[in-house]
Amino acid sequence: MRYVALLRGVNVGGKNKLPMALLRNALEKTPFYGVTTYIQSGNILFSSDLKSAQCADIISELLKSEFDLAVPVMVKEQEEISKTLKxxxxxxxxxxxxxxxxxxxxxxxxxxxxxxxxxxxxxxxxxxxxxxxxxxxxxxxxxxxxxxxxxxxxxxxxxxxxxxxxxxxxxxxxx
The missing domain is CATH 3.30.70 (Alpha-Beta Plaits)
Known part of the structure; x- marks a missing residue:
């Protein structure tokens, strides 16, 4: 399944700094594959065989352990985002x-x-x-x-x- 993770409040107004290159590297140690990020505002695209809630939990834990960030994470199927536009x-x-x-x-x-x-x-x-x-x-x-x-x-x-x-x-x- 192809997912989009939306992080709330990173790299906005100088708060919650999160370099996307470091985030991509950290996500390579997870059960996700095909990981990419888009712009600096906390958009992650990836594939996984896990459910969206499990993916959100993994990303939340990684943000806490690797970057000392506690920010909301929403994971949506990429197809859901497409349906939203339509x-x-x-x-x-x-x-x-x-x-x-x-x-x-x-x-x-x-x-x-x-x-x-x-x-x-x-x-x-x-x-x-x-x-x-x-x-x-x-x-x-x-x-x-x-x-x-x-x-x-x-x-x-x-x-x-x-x-x-x-x-x-x-x-x-x-x-």
Whole structure:
């Protein structure tokens, strides 16, 4: 099975430094093969015969033991990432301007009541839909100006999320 591991909060704003070359080398000692990383923000692609939860546990333990990092790790099948792009409720807006589109990958599907109260904050320029365990977020004001940050979504939903922009998400389906 081909997987994508999404690490939350590495190499962002000078915190949680994690050189991808060192990470790739460390992952070679695991039951993973075909390991590659994409950009410096904690994207790992690999193959394994293990289940996704087992892979996440292995990566979490490796991050703690080798790099003294305790960061959330989400492992998704690469095909799931591809389906996420195809399922976007904002395809038209994405085609027009992909730089305003991002995806928040959640550690599980949120409680519907929290989804309903969170979606009340959506407006024409900052609109999102939460489907299963993904936040589809179109941010026409620009991600540097929005108050709807990854931390905002985590607080509103009461769970872990990690965001990837459209271009990164697309690349994770192609590697």
């Amino acid at each position: 399922a976007s409720p904002f395809k038209t807006r994405t085609i027009e301007n992909s730089k305003f589109m991002s995806f928040g990958f959640l550690n599980e599907s949120p409680v519907q009541e929290k989804v309903n109260t969170t979606e009340e904050f959506s407006n024409d320029m900052e609109t999102f839909k939460i489907i299963d365990d993904v936040i589809y977020f179109y941010c026409g004001v620009g991600f540097g100006k929005t108050k709807m940050t990854n931390a905002w979504f985590e607080k509103k939903l009461g769970m872990t999320s990690t965001m990837r922009n459209y271009n990164t998400t697309l690349k994770l389906t192609e590697l």
